[in-house]
Amino acid sequence: MSDSKKMSGSGEIPFRNPGWAGNTGEFDLTEEQVRGLEYVSTRPTDGGHPAASATYPYMLTERTPDASLFQGPYLERYEKIRSRFPTAQGALLPTLNLAQEVRGHVSSDTMREVAALLGLSDAYVRGVASFYTMYNKREVGRFLIQVCTNISCNLCGGDEVLAAFLKHLGTEMGETTPDGLFTVTEVECLAACGTPTAVQINSRYFENVTPDDVPALLERLRSEVG
Amino acid sequence: MAYPYTHEKEVRVLSRGWGDPRTRTVEGWKAMGGYTALEKALGMSRQEVIEEVKVSGLRGRGGAGFPTGIKWSFMPGEKKGPHYLCCNADESEPGTFKDRELLRWTPHQLIEGCLIGAYAIQAEHVFIYCRGEFFEATQVLARAVEEAYEAGYIGKNILGSGQDIDITVFAGAGAYICGEETALMNSIEGRRGLPRVKPPFPAAVGLFGKPTTINNVETLSSIPHILNNGGSWYRQWGTEKSPGTKLFCVSGHVRRPGNYELPLGFPLEELIYDVCGGFREGRSLKAVIPGGSSVPIMSAADCEGCTLDYEGVVEKGSMLGCASVIIMDDSTNIVKQVRRMVDFYAHESCGQCTPCREGTQWLARILLRIEKGRGTAEDLDTLLELGDQMTGTTICVLSDSAAAPVASSIQKFKDDYLALIRRGEKVGAA
Ligand SMILES: Cc1cc2nc3c(=O)[nH]c(=O)nc-3n(C[C@H](O)[C@H](O)[C@H](O)COP(=O)(O)O)c2cc1C
Ligand code: SF4
Ligand code: FES
Numbered sequence: 001m002s003d004s005k006k007m008s009g010s011g012e013i014p015f016r017n018p019g020w021a022g023n024t025g026e027f028d029l030t031e032e033q034v035r036g037l038e039y040v041s042t043r044p045t046d047g048g049h050p051a052a053s054a055t056y057p058y059m060l061t062e063r064t065p066d067a068s069l070f071q072g073p074y075l076e077r078y079e080k081i082r083s084r085f086p087t088a089q090g091a092l093l094p095t096l097n098l099a100q101e102v103r104g105h106v107s108s109d110t111m112r113e114v115a116a117l118l119g120l121s122d123a124y125v126r127g128v129a130s131f132y133t134m135y136n137k138r139e140v141g142r143f144l145i146q147v148c149t150n151i152s153c154n155l156c157g158g159d160e161v162l163a164a165f166l167k168h169l170g171t172e173m174g175e176t177t178p179d180g181l182f183t184v185t186e187v188e189c190l191a192a193c194g195t196p197t198a199v200q201i202n203s204r205y206f207e208n209v210t211p212d213d214v215p216a217l218l219e220r221l222r223s224e225v226g
Numbered sequence: 227m228a229y230p231y232t233h234e235k236e237v238r239v240l241s242r243g244w245g246d247p248r249t250r251t252v253e254g255w256k257a258m259g260g261y262t263a264l265e266k267a268l269g270m271s272r273q274e275v276i277e278e279v280k281v282s283g284l285r286g287r288g289g290a291g292f293p294t295g296i297k298w299s300f301m302p303g304e305k306k307g308p309h310y311l312c313c314n315a316d317e318s319e320p321g322t323f324k325d326r327e328l329l330r331w332t333p334h335q336l337i338e339g340c341l342i343g344a345y346a347i348q349a350e351h352v353f354i355y356c357r358g359e360f361f362e363a364t365q366v367l368a369r370a371v372e373e374a375y376e377a378g379y380i381g382k383n384i385l386g387s388g389q390d391i392d393i394t395v396f397a398g399a400g401a402y403i404c405g406e407e408t409a410l411m412n413s414i415e416g417r418r419g420l421p422r423v424k425p426p427f428p429a430a431v432g433l434f435g436k437p438t439t440i441n442n443v444e445t446l447s448s449i450p451h452i453l454n455n456g457g458s459w460y461r462q463w464g465t466e467k468s469p470g471t472k473l474f475c476v477s478g479h480v481r482r483p484g485n486y487e488l489p490l491g492f493p494l495e496e497l498i499y500d501v502c503g504g505f506r507e508g509r510s511l512k513a514v515i516p517g518g519s520s521v522p523i524m525s526a527a528d529c530e531g532c533t534l535d536y537e538g539v540v541e542k543g544s545m546l547g548c549a550s551v552i553i554m555d556d557s558t559n560i561v562k563q564v565r566r567m568v569d570f571y572a573h574e575s576c577g578q579c580t581p582c583r584e585g586t587q588w589l590a591r592i593l594l595r596i597e598k599g600r601g602t603a604e605d606l607d608t609l610l611e612l613g614d615q616m617t618g619t620t621i622c623v624l625s626d627s628a629a630a631p632v633a634s635s636i637q638k639f640k641d642d643y644l645a646l647i648r649r650g651e652k653v654g655a656a
């Protein structure tokens with residue numbers, strides 16, 4: 001373990017850009033440009049064009065666990081999604097995604113609602129939902145911090161980054177901080193292995209994260225929710 | 227406005243637009259010569275398009291390296307119902323990080339490739355299956371798809387050709403196994419991501435039971451360039467059997483990790499020491515995994531004279547896979563890293579096949595025991611025997627992939643294992 005420590009935080013990787021998904025400090029683009037937000041801007045809640053109305057397992061920092069699921073723009077979005085598949089079952093993952101996007105997690109009740117909407121059995125929906133790791137079966141912190149500790153990040157200190165998050169927050173893995181803000185977990189490779197350590201926080205990637213970056217990163221997140 | 231990781235030895239065909247936000251738009255992509263290949267393809271017969279791809283010798287970039295033109299020609303010529311094209315953007319193989327860049331910097335390159343592919347195999351609908359974690363990249367892709375619809379490149383009667391092709395962006399929900407082609411189809415159908423027994427092959431019975439072709443993001447992103455310039459143009463790079471350029475994802479202990487687009491057949495040592503700047507002060511090469519975590523590990527000796535094409539890497543006892551080169555210096559604890567990879571497979575096994583479900587767990591437990599100094603010399607035999615039983619006995623090759631790093635690392639780094647075992651014996655760890 002001490003082996004990887006030498007690599008992390010020592011500035012040995014010349015391209016460092018902690019805090020956001022850029023690859024390097026030499027990059028003369030803004031964070032919005034690198035993340036693509038400038039181009040995408042804010043996607044409409046109804047999802048826009050049916051082909052592009054894809055849903056994502058995490059999205060919003062604001063969560064409303066009791067929100068009604070398929071109403072207004074969200075119903076519109078669901079109908080667009082449904083129109084892309086020859087069977088109702090085909091829309092199951094996007095619909096579960098949508099539910100998580102709205103409520104922040106997929107509870108048993110949510111699964112039942114989704115099952116009813118698509119005409120599937122509760123047990124079937126539960127079987128599928130429990131297969132995929134991105135569905136939160138229970139509530140998580142407003143910021144779900146997932147640290148990659150797979151091989152490429154591990155070689156460059158992923159374990160230490162994970163430890164730093166846990167240390168600064170004083171939590172165990174998977175536990176939510178008392179203020180409800182943070183849950184830290186370990187995650188498998190995030191496909192950002194060239195910029196280790198990769199950390200996913202809700203929908204955003206943070207790359208080149210070292211243990212030293214952790215306090216500032218947490219501060220930044222705290223300030224985002226005011 | 228340069229992409230951060232560039233090197234003068236790179237041949238930037240697919241990655242030319244990276245780092246330039248303008249390429250995300252239809253206009254920007256057109257300014258780079260975009261959408262002319264689509265126009266050209268629509269003016270050709272399907273057979274001619276497939277023939278051009280066959281001439282190029284392009285091989286699938288998702289890992290298996292199967293020739294794309296030949297794969298396309300497996301699709302039934304006579305259409306009895308819907309055909310589908312799936313684009314595999316589930317990129318989850320540890321060490322691989324190229325598809326995300328292709329999605330978020332050059333989405334129209336991929337869209338154009340998908341449209342040409344769909345035309346060639348007579349598919350009216352393309353599903354692009356992005357891994358769920360790729361929120362930002364998927365958003366960019368989705369917006370680009372929307373724009374391409376507005377511009378008339380996707381949808382009904384594209385470019386007045388009479389062809390109808392739809393594209394749908396689909397986000398997964400966190401399962402490595404959904405990168406396996408039949409598991410991916412099950413996932414789009416709203417099922418658990420369980421690989422299917424083959425045959426029947428997807429070209430006969432695929433998505434929603436219909437003839438389906440599945441290609442990787444990088445494979446499809448190469449198509450517009452091949453159509454624009456011709457199959458033989460593509461052969462100016464690479465080797466006879468592995469033509470073209472390839473995105474190499476380099477990670478681990480080098481000074482400049484990153485994506486580098488290089489001709490296939492590029493020397494591995496040149497990649498490590500020249501392109502990626504070699505190691506930190508006082509460190510030297512210990513091991514390389516050349517194709518993502520699923521392929522056998524190589525020792526420093528294996529790397530000597532190794533060329534990075536499909537055949538060159540096989541000659542050295544490993545596989546090119548998706549060209550995800552993970553580089554380890556002499557500070558690396560090999561047993562720990564192998565254990566970490568096996569943990570991954572144990573976590574991601576879909577559980578259908580006993581050798582894989584049980585075997586990955588056993589491997590992980592024994593490796594952890596050795597890592598903690600509680601292993602015995604017999605454990606190595608057990609690991610190898612388990613690996614044998616896990617290879618070639620299951621529905622998909624995830625099981626084989628989990629066994630490969632274990633067997634190869636015991637073969638090549640036995641002293642590392644023995645050192646941990648002896649250390650444990652000496653201190654008498656229980
Ligand atoms: C366990 C497993 C995981 C895979 N993951 C991916 C992946 O993430 N992305 C990918 O393109 N191919 C992946 N593949 C390979 C696909 O099954 C398939 O061969 C490939 O997408 C075909 O595209 P190509 O011919 O363009 O390479 C995986 C295969 C297996 C067995
Ligand atoms: S080999 Fe493993 S992952 Fe593949 S089908 Fe069997 S159990 Fe599932
Ligand atoms: S190993 Fe960490 S992102 Fe791939």
